[in-house]
Amino acid sequence: MRLQLTLLLAVAVVAPRPVAADDKVDATTTWYQEARRGNLGGLTVVHPQVDFGVGDEVSFEAGWSADAVTGATAAVYAVDAVSSATKFSDLRNEGHASLGFAGRRSQLAVTGSVGAERDYLSITAGGSGSIDLPGKNTNVALSYTHNFDQVCDRDNAMLGPLERRPLTGLDPCNKNYILGKDTPGMTVWRDVAIDTAQGTITQNLSPTMNLQVGLWGQIVDGFQSNPYRRVRVGQIDAQEHSPGTRARGALSARLNRYLIPVHAALHLSARLYSDTWGVNSAAVETDWSQYLGSDLLFRLRARIYQQTAATFFKDAFFYETESTAGEYFTGDRELAPVRNILVGGKFTVLTVAEDKKVWGVFEKVQFNLKGDVIFLDELPADDPDANAAGTGDQFLTSGQLIDAFVVQAGVLLNF
Amino acid sequence: MASRFSSRVALALALVALASGCGRWAVRASEKEHLADPVMVFDGDPHEASADEHVLSNREGSAGGRGGGGGCGCN
Numbered sequence: 001m002r003l004q005l006t007l008l009l010a011v012a013v014v015a016p017r018p019v020a021a022d023d024k025v026d027a028t029t030t031w032y033q034e035a036r037r038g039n040l041g042g043l044t045v046v047h048p049q050v051d052f053g054v055g056d057e058v059s060f061e062a063g064w065s066a067d068a069v070t071g072a073t074a075a076v077y078a079v080d081a082v083s084s085a086t087k088f089s090d091l092r093n094e095g096h097a098s099l100g101f102a103g104r105r106s107q108l109a110v111t112g113s114v115g116a117e118r119d120y121l122s123i124t125a126g127g128s129g130s131i132d133l134p135g136k137n138t139n140v141a142l143s144y145t146h147n148f149d150q151v152c153d154r155d156n157a158m159l160g161p162l163e164r165r166p167l168t169g170l171d172p173c174n175k176n177y178i179l180g181k182d183t184p185g186m187t188v189w190r191d192v193a194i195d196t197a198q199g200t201i202t203q204n205l206s207p208t209m210n211l212q213v214g215l216w217g218q219i220v221d222g223f224q225s226n227p228y229r230r231v232r233v234g235q236i237d238a239q240e241h242s243p244g245t246r247a248r249g250a251l252s253a254r255l256n257r258y259l260i261p262v263h264a265a266l267h268l269s270a271r272l273y274s275d276t277w278g279v280n281s282a283a284v285e286t287d288w289s290q291y292l293g294s295d296l297l298f299r300l301r302a303r304i305y306q307q308t309a310a311t312f313f314k315d316a317f318f319y320e321t322e323s324t325a326g327e328y329f330t331g332d333r334e335l336a337p338v339r340n341i342l343v344g345g346k347f348t349v350l351t352v353a354e355d356k357k358v359w360g361v362f363e364k365v366q367f368n369l370k371g372d373v374i375f376l377d378e379l380p381a382d383d384p385d386a387n388a389a390g391t392g393d394q395f396l397t398s399g400q401l402i403d404a405f406v407v408q409a410g411v412l413l414n415f
Numbered sequence: 416m417a418s419r420f421s422s423r424v425a426l427a428l429a430l431v432a433l434a435s436g437c438g439r440w441a442v443r444a445s446e447k448e449h450l451a452d453p454v455m456v457f458d459g460d461p462h463e464a465s466a467d468e469h470v471l472s473n474r475e476g477s478a479g480g481r482g483g484g485g486g487c488g489c490n
Contacts, residue, residue, distance in 0.1 A: 026461070026462055028463070028466065030466040030469075030470075032470055047466060047469065049462050049465070051462070135441070136444070137441040137442050196479070198479070202457065203441070204441050204442045204447070204450055205441060205442075206441070207442050207446040207449060207450065208449050210455060210457075212457050214480055214481070216479035216480045216481075218478070218479060248477075248478065248479065249479075250477065250479040251480065252480035252481065254457060256454070256455045256457070258450075258452060258455055260449065265452070265454040271477075271480040271481075272480075273477035273479070273480060275477075277476075279476040279477060281475065281476065283477075289454040291454075297453075297454065299454075305475060307475060307476050307477060310476065332476075333474075334473075334474065334475060334476040335476050338475070340475065346463075350453075368460065368463070372470075374474070404470075406466075406470055408463065408466060410462055410463070412460075
């Protein structure tokens with residue numbers, strides 16, 4: 001179940017992109033490695049992306065991406081998550097296309113995508129538009145995407161929340177091309193509708209400084225639990241039960257400052273986020289981009305993030321000893337109180353030649369190599385003094401300083 | 416609650432008005448050399464931006480707010 005991947009897709013599709021001045025081929029592969037406790041190995045995700053774009057005033061882009069996921073996961077959210085850990089693997093494919101129209105001061109684009117994996121199907125449609133206001137120092141952009149998604153679930157008929165059984169990897173999730181096909185008595189496909197909208201204002205503040213302010217909102221309506229995950233409530237291991245509707249909003253600001261004497265740029269950004277499940281978060285990031293000569297660019301990056309828990313999230317010990325906090329219960333680490341620190345760097349080789357090809361038919365060639373390290377601090381959701389079992393074993397990621405790293409390599413060719 | 420919402424809408428409209436007003440005089444076309452530099456473009460590498468959001472939104476309970484698009488009005 002990869003609802004988050006689909007949310008990501010909504011974000012990616014909804015974000016208006018500058019229309020490329022050149023035809024291009026862009027290929028990138030990202031390797032994400034997360035440490036996991038136990039003897040089943042970590043979590044590995046390989047994420048290739050390929051995009052192809054042609055046109056200027058009227059442009060067409062198409063692309064493909066995938067996620068090959070293997071690793072360990074905890075089947076039961078309990079005081080000791082390691083003992084219930086199992087291995088799993090999944091493959092997700094996604095294709096997307098967009099048609100863009102660019103005028104002297106404005107751009108319009110319509111986008112669509114289709115994504116499929118064993119237990120999740122996604123179809124999106126959206127549009128975006130942007131306009132430069134008089135003076136061409138202010139750009140206003142709006143975008144919207146709707147997801148028509150389906151998630152495979154165990155057919156639990158009319159069973160109550162504490163009686164529901166989880167989906168397993170052996171259950172059939174049959175499909176009719178890109179639509180789910182129920183298997184009565186075994187599995188059903190549940191709808192998830194996602195509406196995502198975003199507005200941004202980008203402002204040139206001076207010849208060396210620009211600012212972007214963004215407002216993002218999303219409403220998710222439908223089945224949002226992980227159908228595989230169980231939560232130990234009292235003596236019962238019941239399928240995770242999350243609310244059916246979630247409204248989310250984020251306000252962000254980003255500032256770039258070019259520093260002429262050192263041929264570098266400072267980037268600052270901040271984001272505040274809140275949703276109706278009670279998750280509130282703040283993130284701040286600072287980057288430094290440094291040119292080394294005319295062809296090499298190096299960027300350093302540091303980001304700090306912290307969030308509160310969803311109102312229905314409890315540390316595993318309290319689900320087991322005190323039951324739930326209302327109707328819902330979850331073992332999702334993303335809904336727990338956590339703090340992340342990310343540090344990383346990116347190295348870019350940029351080759352451009354004036355009025356001639358630099359390689360074959362290509363006028364510009366760019367290579368990127370990037371690496372990030374992510375540190376994780378899992379915080380207690382409930383009174384730690386009353387938690388006799390502690391929180392040190394409730395996630396497979398508990399108690400580790402370096403939680404994950406990301407390595408990314410890419411090439412962009414313009415022709 | 417309604418008054419808080421109205422205040423936020425008023426603030427957003429004021430920001431838009433302020434920003435569009437600045438747009439008339441802030442930076443002349445001949446002064447946009449550095450604003451056109453690739454390092455000054457928000458999310459200038461779409462693959463990196465989407466992969467970044469991919470990683471973070473799978474680790475965190477929040478999403479969105481990354482912005483995107485924009486541009487310096489340099490062409």
